[in-house]
Amino acid sequence: MQTGAEVIAGVGLADRPRKSRWPARMDLTQSLSGLVLALFMWGHMFFVSSILVSKDFMWAITKMFEGYFFFGRAFPGIVSMVVFGVLVIFVLHAFLAMRKFPANYRQYRMFIGHKNLLKHGDTTLWWVQFVTGFALFFLATVHLYQMLMHPGDIGPFESADRVWTGRWWPLYLVALFCVELHGGIGLYRLAVKWGWLEGKDADASRKRLKAAKWVVTAFFLVLGVTTLAAYMKIGYDRRDDPGGRYTPAWLVNPPQAPPPWWWPSWMRETPK
Amino acid sequence: MTNGEHRKLKISCLRYNPQEPGAAPRMQTYELEEADGMTLFIALNEIREKQDASLQFDFVCRAGICGSCAMMINGRPGLACRTQTKDLPASFTLAPLPVFELIADLSVNTGKWMRAMSERLQTWVHMKSAEVDLKRIEERMEPELAEEIYLLDRCIECGCCVAGCGSARMREDFIGAVGINKIARFRLDPRDARTDGDYYEVIGDDSGVFGCMSLLACHDVCPKDLPLQTQLAFIRRKMAALGWK
Numbered sequence: 454m455q456t457g458a459e460v461i462a463g464v465g466l467a468d469r470p471r472k473s474r475w476p477a478r479m480d481l482t483q484s485l486s487g488l489v490l491a492l493f494m495w496g497h498m499f500f501v502s503s504i505l506v507s508k509d510f511m512w513a514i515t516k517m518f519e520g521y522f523f524f525g526r527a528f529p530g531i532v533s534m535v536v537f538g539v540l541v542i543f544v545l546h547a548f549l550a551m552r553k554f555p556a557n558y559r560q561y562r563m564f565i566g567h568k569n570l571l572k573h574g575d576t577t578l579w580w581v582q583f584v585t586g587f588a589l590f591f592l593a594t595v596h597l598y599q600m601l602m603h604p605g606d607i608g609p610f611e612s613a614d615r616v617w618t619g620r621w622w623p624l625y626l627v628a629l630f631c632v633e634l635h636g637g638i639g640l641y642r643l644a645v646k647w648g649w650l651e652g653k654d655a656d657a658s659r660k661r662l663k664a665a666k667w668v669v670t671a672f673f674l675v676l677g678v679t680t681l682a683a684y685m686k687i688g689y690d691r692r693d694d695p696g697g698r699y700t701p702a703w704l705v706n707p708p709q710a711p712p713p714w715w716w717p718s719w720m721r722e723t724p725k
Numbered sequence: 726m727t728n729g730e731h732r733k734l735k736i737s738c739l740r741y742n743p744q745e746p747g748a749a750p751r752m753q754t755y756e757l758e759e760a761d762g763m764t765l766f767i768a769l770n771e772i773r774e775k776q777d778a779s780l781q782f783d784f785v786c787r788a789g790i791c792g793s794c795a796m797m798i799n800g801r802p803g804l805a806c807r808t809q810t811k812d813l814p815a816s817f818t819l820a821p822l823p824v825f826e827l828i829a830d831l832s833v834n835t836g837k838w839m840r841a842m843s844e845r846l847q848t849w850v851h852m853k854s855a856e857v858d859l860k861r862i863e864e865r866m867e868p869e870l871a872e873e874i875y876l877l878d879r880c881i882e883c884g885c886c887v888a889g890c891g892s893a894r895m896r897e898d899f900i901g902a903v904g905i906n907k908i909a910r911f912r913l914d915p916r917d918a919r920t921d922g923d924y925y926e927v928i929g930d931d932s933g934v935f936g937c938m939s940l941l942a943c944h945d946v947c948p949k950d951l952p953l954q955t956q957l958a959f960i961r962r963k964m965a966a967l968g969w970k
Contacts, residue, residue, distance in 0.1 A: 471926070472925060472926050472929050472930065473930070474929075474967075474968040474969070474970070475968075476929060476930040476931050476933075476935045476968065477925075477929060477935065477964055477965045477967065477968020477969055478968060478969060479935070480935040480961075480965060480968075481965050481968075481969060552931060553938055555895055560895040560896070563894045563895050564891055564894060564895050567823075567891055567894045568891070570797070570800035571800055571801060571889060571942060572800065572801075573801075573889070573940070573942045573945060575939075575940050575941050575942065575945075576891050576940045576942050579891060579938060579940050642939050645939050645941060645954060645958070646937075646939035646957075646958060646961065647958055647961065647962060648954075648955060648958030648959060648961075648962065651954075651955065651958070655952060655954050655955045656954075659941075659954065
């Protein structure tokens with residue numbers, strides 16, 4: 454209370470205990486953690502889809518994250534640490550977002566009835582966000598735990614074998630749709646919630662944001678499905694003899710297979 | 726006279742009087758011929774005059790100023806007096822606004838809810854005791870600022886934003902866009918001595934501004950086209966900034 458007793462007509466204003474600051478912090482943290490996760494998922498999708506360029510390129514991306522190009526040796530533990538960070542943010546976001554969930558049967562009935570009656574786009578999208586968010590509690594956790602414990606099993610063959618022989622593709626397929634819908638709607642909602650990119654005409658910019666949201670979601674869904682199909686194909690082709698590690702040709706047999714143009718010059722002398 | 730060009734409207738109204746012992750909610754369909762420029766206000770009055778005197782609904786100004794005639798028109802909150810039947814299909818439904826206390830049929834007691842909201846948010850100008858001098862001439866206000874305040878003051882408390890709000894439907898204590906807009910209005914007013922800290926006291930929680938899930942149906946259904954999206958975001962930023970410290 455900053456004005457308190459000097460304000461008249463505010464009956465009891467001065468006597469009231471100061472309201473907790475935590476609702477504000479939780480609200481901001483929910484938005485921020487969502488933003489970080491959504492942007493992370495954009496990056497994640499680009500890195501994962503490197504398989505569409507080539508196996509060598511995807512291999513190089515994974516090795517980059519394992520520090521191979523910085524230390525001359527791969528440390529999958531680095532990946533584990535990043536995964537742990539993402540897991541913490543994910544759990545935090547889930548915890549905070551749960552405050553908005555319908556909490557009992559009455560609230561369920563109320564919202565579903567309301568949504569069906571109103572037929573209002575952003576209200577329906579919230580329900581989609583709620584359902585996909587709930588699904589991600591489980592889908593994302595399973596995936597994150599796997600990555601946390603087996604960070605070295607990421608690579609053109611390693612991932613493909615996991616997807617096909619390890620039967621992870623159904624989970625990835627469902628998770629892909631959940632993530633892209635949830636994150637896309639979430640980013641849009643963040644913008645309208647905090648008034649980002651609002652400009653002079655809030656209605657016009659909201660329309661543009663909504664259109665951009667669908668374009669981005671469609672783009673990542675197409676990219677994601679194509680990428681998953683690519684891993685499934687590689688895994689399927691290797692189904693009889695899965696489990697090997699991928700190593701680029703120029704590392705297996707340097708003189709016959711020269712390294713590609715992007716291969717760091719300082720690593721040309723001492724491959725492996 | 727019928728010229729064959731007008732549609733036959735089928736209006737299904739929710740009928741229920743909680744005062745009537747043993748009464749159960751039901752839908753009743755009225756048929757009437759559409760007229761040029763017919764609003765729901767005209768249609769409902771015609772039904773009451775010619776078909777069913779027991780149908781209850783509220784009207785005062787019939788010009789979108791009093792906010793009494795808000796109802797669910799085909800599932801969407803809106804003012805009956807500002808809704809033309811030509812913008813609706815030939816058969817449509819009318820229901821009372823949810824959230825608010827039902828009087829009977831299409832009539833609800835928005836006033837009771839709005840009064841509670843006003844008391845909770847203290848939606849009046851709070852002046853410092855020393856400044857209260859009824860003989861003194863009021864301080865001047867820039868016309869631009871007066872316009873800005875007036876823009877938000879155009880709220881008629883019809884309840885459409887609350888009825889359209891998913892958060893308010895789920896959580897009875899949510900203050901709704903009408904409440905947050907009021908805070909935005911008094912925050913603009915230089916005569917109001919309250920600071921953001923004071924406003925945080927009344928809306929800085931999950932039943933206040935942080936309970937808003939940004940579904941924005943309030944903005945989309947507001948019959949007065951209030952800039953609710955902008956105001957909700959603005960107050961949220963102010964309250965979040967204050968609370969973060």
